[in-house]
Amino acid sequence: MTNDRDRPTLPSDLDRDAREALARLEDRDADDLRAIAAYLEELAEWTESAADDSDERAETDPAASDRSGDAGDEIGDDHEYPKDVPDRATVTVKEIAGTTYYYYQWRDGDRIESKTVQRKNGSW
The missing domain is CATH 1.10.287 (Helix Hairpins)
Structure with a gap:
């Protein structure tokens, strides 16, 4: 030993x-x-x-x-993912010129998939 x-x-x-x-x-x-x-x-x-x-x-x-750049704003545990984005996706939230963007990124086999969702004035 x-x-x-x-x-x-x-x-x-x-x-x-x-x-x-x-x-x-x-x-x-x-x-x-x-x-x-x-x-x-x-x-x-x-x-x-x-x-x-x-x-x-x-x-x-x-x-x-x-x-x-940085990770952006934090999102809560109650965040709803778009229908075509898996829950395991990484989410980065950025506000640019008064518009909030949600950047989703996840792995699908050997590929990295991504989707951007724009939110203006509190609505999708």
Whole structure:
């Protein structure tokens, strides 16, 4: 058996939720941990790829630069998604010149799908 002093410690720069999630995995067997690690590596690559795609769109589409900044306003848990947008979609809310835009983005197989919905003066 290995010495507890050799046991890896949780990274200190993670937020509370990430640290709690990792702490729940500590008692998993080595095969589970390797499978989880492989998934997380793929997820990290996909996240970087999605960010790179967004950056490329912002470079070629001037209007996209308004969408590529911060996450925008928060939406509540009671937010209704359009019928053709899955509930797992990421939503970014931006207000530009008095008009509110909802940007939805989700993964469909190997493709990244997106939809923009415009809302003026509190109505759709």
